[in-house]
Amino acid sequence: MxxxxxxxxxxxxxxxxxxxxxxxxxxxxxxxxxxxxxxxxxxxxxxxxxxxxxxxxxxxxxxxxxxxxxxxxxxxxxxxxxxxxxxxxxxxxxxxxxxxxxxxTERATSAARALSAQEAERHRIAQELHDEVGQTLTAVLLELKRVADHAPPALGADLHRVQETTRAGLDEIRRIARRLRPGVLEDLGLVSALKALAIEFTRPGLAVRHRIDTDLPPLSRDVELVLYRVAQESLTNAARHAGARRVDLTLRRTPAGVELVIRDDGRGIDGAPEGAGISGMRERALLIGATLSLAPGPDAGTEVRLTVPAHRRSH
Known part of the structure; x- marks a missing residue:
């Protein structure tokens, strides 16, 4: 009625x-x-x-x-x-x-197209940084070395400082290119890429420890890329915004699939609104049918947990 x-x-x-x-x-x-x-x-x-x-x-x-x-x-x-x-x-x-x-359904479809275009743009920018800017700075370094070898001693010290500044800029460009396009992920696989990521973020005042299972199931390229990007964004947040001194990165096999956990001892979430980085992680998780959760860690800080179901394994 x-x-x-x-x-x-x-x-x-x-x-x-x-x-x-x-x-x-x-x-x-x-x-x-x-x-x-x-x-x-x-x-x-x-x-x-x-x-x-x-x-x-x-x-x-x-x-x-x-x-x-x-x-x-x-x-x-x-x-x-x-x-x-x-x-x-x-x-x-x-x-x-x-x-x-x-x-x-429409959001998942549009997000997939947007993230695919984003990855393609990252690949293009990384390639240009490596091929154009990187090679140009390498040529500048060689030219500076040639000039420094023939320069007077008083000018040699100044040229040496310019060389070091140029070399530092070249290293930074290479680091940015690696973040934009994780070549180690494509060449050596997810385990090596995550280990390299942990080493890259380890610096004075921030220790990144990793525990990665060796018996992970076969994963598709999309799943590996999402796992890598979530780990990368979580480590970036811990290093830049949380003021963390220790981060634990864990990737393990579970009966339901695989699970990635990044736990830091920083300031924590404290009810702050989610920014574009976290929203991007959620979008990526939706693409592979995974579940992303953010919660306070057991010892303060923040815990990011990405659970990928078993049906998302590749065959």
Whole structure:
């Protein structure tokens, strides 16, 4: 029965009962007696309470749907309000769930295209940095060395400082290119790439320890890239924003698939809104059907956990 008719009939029943009582045992005289006023007041109160209870019961599914609509996050898919109620209410909840299914599918498709284009752009920029800027700075270093060999001693010291500055810039460009395009991931695999990543982020004041299982199942290139990018973003956040002094990186095999855990001893999340880096990690996790969670670590700090289900293994 439609919601309108249910509410209308419930109210009609209450009003018919009240009218029947007034026409029957309940009468009103003029002037109104105290007992009659008490009876009418009690009847009115009963009608209002009954009306409120009936409306509360009838509209409760809509209130639950409103709360669900407020809490829905497309980066955390799967949550759906329970289909309850009758008529239009159940139809409305079912339609809302169908809309969420379409939105999540469309978002996953668009995110896949965007991230694919992003990886291609990173590859292009890294290639240009390596081939153009890197080779140019290498040629500058060789020329500086040639000039320094023939320069007077007083000028040689200045040229040596310029050489060191140029060499430091070349090393930084190579480091940026490696981050943009993880060649070690393509050439040596995920385990070696994660170990190299841990070594790269280890510096004075920050120790990165890693524990990686040797019996990992075969993983597709997409899964390996997502695992690497999540680890890279997590280490970057720990080093730049969390003020961490120790980071533990763990990749292990689980009965459900594989699990990546990055745990630091930094300042923690503290209810701060998620930035573009974390949103990007969630987008990548959705692409491979993985689950990403961020929570306070056991000893303060932040724990990032990426769980990849077994059906995402490659064959």
């Amino acid at each position: 439609p919601l309108f008719w249910r509410i209308f009939l419930l109210n009609a029943v209450v009003l018919i009962c009240a009218t029947a009582l007034l026409l029957g045992p309940v009468t009103v005289s003029s002037p109104v007696l105290l007992t009659e006023a008490a009876v009418l007041t009690a009847g009115l109160a009963a009608m209002l309470v009954a009306n409120a209870v009936l409306l509360r019961i009838g509209l409760a599914p809509l209130q639950r749907l409103t709360r669900a609509m407020t809490a829905i996050d497309l980066l955390r898919p799967g949550a759906r309000p329970v289909v309850a109620g009758h008529g239009e209410v159940a139809e409305l909840i079912t339609t809302f769930n169908s809309m969420l299914d379409r939105l999540e």
